[in-house]
Amino acid sequence: MPILEAKGVRKVYRGDGVETEALRGVDLALEPGEFTALVGPSGSGKSTLLHLLSGLDLPTEGEVWVGGVALSRLSRSERARFRLERIGLVFQAYNLLPVLTALENAAFVLELRGFPRPEREQRAMEALAALGLREKAGRFPRQLSGGEQQRVAVARALAAEPLLVLADEPTANLDSKTGLALIERMKILNEEKGVTFLFSTHDPRLLEHVRRIVRLEDGRIVGEERR
Amino acid sequence: MLRLAWRNLWRTPGRSLTTGGVVALVVFLSLVFLSVYAGAFDAFFRLLLERTGHLVVRVEGYGEKEDLESLAFAPPALPLPSGARVEGVVEGGCLVLAGERSRYAVVTGLEPAGLARQKNLLKAGRLPEAPGEALLGEALAQALRVGLGDEVVAYAPGGLGLGVYAFRVVGLLDLPETALEARTLVVPLADAQAFLAPGRVTRLEVRLEGLGLYDLKPLEELKAALKPHLQGLVAETWLEANPLYAAILPLYDTVMTLYVGVFFLLGGLILLNALYLSLVERVREFGLLAALGLTGRRVMALVFWESLLLVGVFALVGLGAGLLVHLELADGFRLPLPQWILEQYREFGLPEVLHGRLSLKEVLLTLGYAVGTGLLAALWPGWLASRLEPVEAMRYVP
Numbered sequence: 036m037p038i039l040e041a042k043g044v045r046k047v048y049r050g051d052g053v054e055t056e057a058l059r060g061v062d063l064a065l066e067p068g069e070f071t072a073l074v075g076p077s078g079s080g081k082s083t084l085l086h087l088l089s090g091l092d093l094p095t096e097g098e099v100w101v102g103g104v105a106l107s108r109l110s111r112s113e114r115a116r117f118r119l120e121r122i123g124l125v126f127q128a129y130n131l132l133p134v135l136t137a138l139e140n141a142a143f144v145l146e147l148r149g150f151p152r153p154e155r156e157q158r159a160m161e162a163l164a165a166l167g168l169r170e171k172a173g174r175f176p177r178q179l180s181g182g183e184q185q186r187v188a189v190a191r192a193l194a195a196e197p198l199l200v201l202a203d204e205p206t207a208n209l210d211s212k213t214g215l216a217l218i219e220r221m222k223i224l225n226e227e228k229g230v231t232f233l234f235s236t237h238d239p240r241l242l243e244h245v246r247r248i249v250r251l252e253d254g255r256i257v258g259e260e261r262r
Numbered sequence: 263m264l265r266l267a268w269r270n271l272w273r274t275p276g277r278s279l280t281t282g283g284v285v286a287l288v289v290f291l292s293l294v295f296l297s298v299y300a301g302a303f304d305a306f307f308r309l310l311l312e313r314t315g316h317l318v319v320r321v322e323g324y325g326e327k328e329d330l331e332s333l334a335f336a337p338p339a340l341p342l343p344s345g346a347r348v349e350g351v352v353e354g355g356c357l358v359l360a361g362e363r364s365r366y367a368v369v370t371g372l373e374p375a376g377l378a379r380q381k382n383l384l385k386a387g388r389l390p391e392a393p394g395e396a397l398l399g400e401a402l403a404q405a406l407r408v409g410l411g412d413e414v415v416a417y418a419p420g421g422l423g424l425g426v427y428a429f430r431v432v433g434l435l436d437l438p439e440t441a442l443e444a445r446t447l448v449v450p451l452a453d454a455q456a457f458l459a460p461g462r463v464t465r466l467e468v469r470l471e472g473l474g475l476y477d478l479k480p481l482e483e484l485k486a487a488l489k490p491h492l493q494g495l496v497a498e499t500w501l502e503a504n505p506l507y508a509a510i511l512p513l514y515d516t517v518m519t520l521y522v523g524v525f526f527l528l529g530g531l532i533l534l535n536a537l538y539l540s541l542v543e544r545v546r547e548f549g550l551l552a553a554l555g556l557t558g559r560r561v562m563a564l565v566f567w568e569s570l571l572l573v574g575v576f577a578l579v580g581l582g583a584g585l586l587v588h589l590e591l592a593d594g595f596r597l598p599l600p601q602w603i604l605e606q607y608r609e610f611g612l613p614e615v616l617h618g619r620l621s622l623k624e625v626l627l628t629l630g631y632a633v634g635t636g637l638l639a640a641l642w643p644g645w646l647a648s649r650l651e652p653v654e655a656m657r658y659v660p
Contacts, residue, residue, distance in 0.1 A: 040556075079269060086653050089553075091553055091652050091653050092651075092653050111557075111558065112557040112558060112559070114557050115552065115556060115557045116559075117555075118553070118554065118555040118558060119554065119555025119556075120555070124553055124554060126550070126553070126656065129546045129547070129550060130550065131657060132266065132547065132550070132551075133273070133547075134266065134269035134270055134272075134273060135266065135269070143554070144555065146263075146556055147263075147554070147555060147556060147560070191554075
């Protein structure tokens, strides 16, 4: 059974009397443990699709199921709670809360979920260690490099042990070496811990590391490649 | 969440300190104002109580009776608690003559303790110490063209007493109202009784020991206990005996609440501005929180916590400073008012040195206002933050 499934997903943005169709009927299914890249040029609808898959936004038509739950049937606050408990999110930038340390950021989702402090700190520290950030757990985001900040965001997503991690261009603001290092770390976690990853990118050098590539153009899936 | 709220406050320390400083100042000023206001209020009512006594006994329907025969009564024996004192007073109209001049006046006969209380009003001379000595209102003395040591004759024929009595002026009284001063003649009770109504009084003043100024319950109980012993007479508490002034008393709470409310309204606007600015600067961050799974209610709670922490911490600073100043005020203070206003104060017999008063009620009122302001000021920014769409908010460029 797919961990994530999208069927006939359309997204139309309306503004100032103009309709923009960002997604034109996307069907996608992700099995547990997949490490998938969503690729396509800017404006192809990658971010929109990830927003819909994570329940940050709702499709104009079609449906998205995560872990068997139809997201459009949930209220706004239920979707928030669902994200908190089931989905790990990593964004392109502005991922971290600047007043919290790396450890506190990594433990933040667990804190919101009500985990006791010792447990959440232990799990956050393990996630940070897995991403090579144990020594920097006490640092604030301003004291970390861009790559380290993104790794903390991934650690936050992983510490909560979600069904899947959705990452919207996590390497976009990183130089190619740092971006590559981040993807390699994510892949190791995928292989060792079986975490399902779906991330968008337009950097072709990263694609060598993924097992499945989904190509998106003009709001449609135009190709798929499995390795 | 609390830790996040606390640290968020210190991202802009200058703004937080300024806003918190305003909160502390508002709490401080409120407490000082309340202490001074209650002190002035107490001084006024204490004066009223001192002049009236805790309970006043008069003939029933005294307000509709005019002649002395109807108003005077033989003082009954009253079962009073230990420490209570009863003072008789006789009051009646008369003509005061001095040489070829005469004026209408009200002669008031007081017991020694009552005469002693006139000391604050004494402009010149001394208090009566022997029979036949009298205090005259200064305006009455001027009208009669008499001074200290001169003799005046009180004349009220046709009554129960002698109807005519000679007094030597030993002191002049300075009263707040000239009209009152122009018809005031104060004499020893025994002289007034001999002159107007032997063995009778027109009122009895009951004074009790150890009662709080606004402690009316024991007075009501005593009044009820005295009732069977007061045939044809009525006992009133000092507030009932002064209905016009008693009407002011409920205003105390209203005025106090309004004044402090205005202080906090101004403080609340500054707080609202700070919270709103903080929201605008952190739209992306609120978007991230919503994206991670914070529900609208929890986003709102974060804004409320930030507001309450800011208000709470600085309200405690203001509370501490306010209580310190209050302790000084409670020891006694002079109102910082122009001399001419203080003159008026003195004429009314109000003390120049007032004593600040703060009860738990005022402290709780102030802190309640602070918390209420914190909540109200956070309501709008909190609601805005809770309605942010995560996708839009994370794209926001300040």
